[in-house]
Amino acid sequence: MRKELLKTVKRVVIKIGSRVLTDSAGALDMAVIGRICGEIAILHQKGLQVIVVSSGAIAAGRSELGLTDKPRTIPHKQAAAAVGQTRLMLAYEKSLAPNNLKAAQVLLTSEDLSSRQRFLNARATLNALLSFGIIPIINENDTVVVEEIKFGDNDNLSALVTNVAEADLLLILTDIEGFYSADPHTHPDAVLIPLINGVTREVERAAGGSGSTVGTGGMATKVAAAKKAGKNGVSTIMVSGKLNGIIVSALQGEDVGTLFLPSGIGLNRRKHWIAYTLKPSGRITVDDGARNALLKKGKSLLPSGVVKVEGRFERGACIRLYGLDGVEFARGLSDYSSAESVRLIGCNSTEIESILGYHYGDVLIHRDNLVLL
Ligand code: GLU
Numbered sequence: 399m400r401k402e403l404l405k406t407v408k409r410v411v412i413k414i415g416s417r418v419l420t421d422s423a424g425a426l427d428m429a430v431i432g433r434i435c436g437e438i439a440i441l442h443q444k445g446l447q448v449i450v451v452s453s454g455a456i457a458a459g460r461s462e463l464g465l466t467d468k469p470r471t472i473p474h475k476q477a478a479a480a481v482g483q484t485r486l487m488l489a490y491e492k493s494l495a496p497n498n499l500k501a502a503q504v505l506l507t508s509e510d511l512s513s514r515q516r517f518l519n520a521r522a523t524l525n526a527l528l529s530f531g532i533i534p535i536i537n538e539n540d541t542v543v544v545e546e547i548k549f550g551d552n553d554n555l556s557a558l559v560t561n562v563a564e565a566d567l568l569l570i571l572t573d574i575e576g577f578y579s580a581d582p583h584t585h586p587d588a589v590l591i592p593l594i595n596g597v598t599r600e601v602e603r604a605a606g607g608s609g610s611t612v613g614t615g616g617m618a619t620k621v622a623a624a625k626k627a628g629k630n631g632v633s634t635i636m637v638s639g640k641l642n643g644i645i646v647s648a649l650q651g652e653d654v655g656t657l658f659l660p661s662g663i664g665l666n667r668r669k670h671w672i673a674y675t676l677k678p679s680g681r682i683t684v685d686d687g688a689r690n691a692l693l694k695k696g697k698s699l700l701p702s703g704v705v706k707v708e709g710r711f712e713r714g715a716c717i718r719l720y721g722l723d724g725v726e727f728a729r730g731l732s733d734y735s736s737a738e739s740v741r742l743i744g745c746n747s748t749e750i751e752s753i754l755g756y757h758y759g760d761v762l763i764h765r766d767n768l769v770l771l
Pocket of ligand 1: 415416452453454455456457479537538540550551552553
């Protein structure tokens with residue numbers, strides 16, 4: 399299903415975090431930047447338009463200034479950013495050049511994007527740069543912002559840029575392989591979740607939002623970015639930027655990292671996509687009660703109503719739903735794989751955890767991911 403989605407992507411925003419771009423000593427890691435630029439060139443050759451949102455200015459400035467600690471005061475951060483931003487751009491220029499690509503520096507503040515005129519101006523500039531085949535490298539204009547008007551973090555900035563640039567996808571490169579059920583540093587049994595069907599409160603809580611006990615460093619801002627991008631119908635993929643070939647794999651629709659699908663406003667576009675674009679890979683037959691609940695009462699599909707599961711599919715796959723009469727009446731995205739679904743046939747939702755040893759929620763197919771035919 400990812401492949402179908404990725405086929406429609408023409409313009410992608412790639413957000414690269416400081417921890418991806420720097421080595422253990424905190425200096426810019428030219429080998430990593432070189433590899434990333436090589437992968438960007440492959441996308442570019444395939445006709446994709448790439449916009450980069452890059453952190454790393456403060457980190458690069460810090461090592462340039464010989465500071466051992468992270469700068470704490472705003473003026474020190476701003477001084478580090480001023481020194482580091484030119485180093486950062488030089489690194490991109492040097493690494494793009496062997497691939498016959500050029501970089502352009504675009505520095506933005508949140509004030510720029512909250513003014514409609516400047517917002518549209520930024521959009522026009524990005525369009526012009528892309529039409530010249532140039533790779534825009536965007537960062538916050540750290541040297542002039544003060545705390546009150548900061549974007550806060552580049553995850554947030556990258557989500558806003560998907561809107562400014564009218565991009566189809568946000569790819570977040572970070573130092574962890576995706577979104578986990580719990581913080582993998584402290585929970586060795588945490589599992590990577592390949593698909594998030596819309597960012598819910600539950601997801602936000604697991605990411606370390608308010609009330610969380612399993613906060614993962616920096617995960618909350620990434621999930622917030624995915625949610626924000628999703629409001630415009632834009633999907634987000636989060637992967638580890640440390641892995642070789644990961645950018646190309648992600649854009650080819652391979653099952654890497656975590657894919658966050660939009661919810662809310664993007665829903666109609668998404669339902670259309672579920673019903674018409676995705677190729678169904680499995681088949682679930684339900685009893686009359688469940689069929690009725692789905693068709694007439696707007697309910698989600700629970701395991702209790704399932705009588706048969708056929709085909710092999712992964713969590714997040716598109717499934718055909720059949721009644722006992724053998725007629726297909728709906729399609730939806732499954733929250734459980736075929737292997738898991740088979741084990742859940744006819745069970746009560748409260749038993750899911752005891753049967754599987756974990757659970758992704760009470761339903762097999764959520765209402766929001768279901769289209770009646
Ligand atoms: N703008 C900052 C920098 O380039 C990074 C902010 C962030 O990583 O969220 O150093």
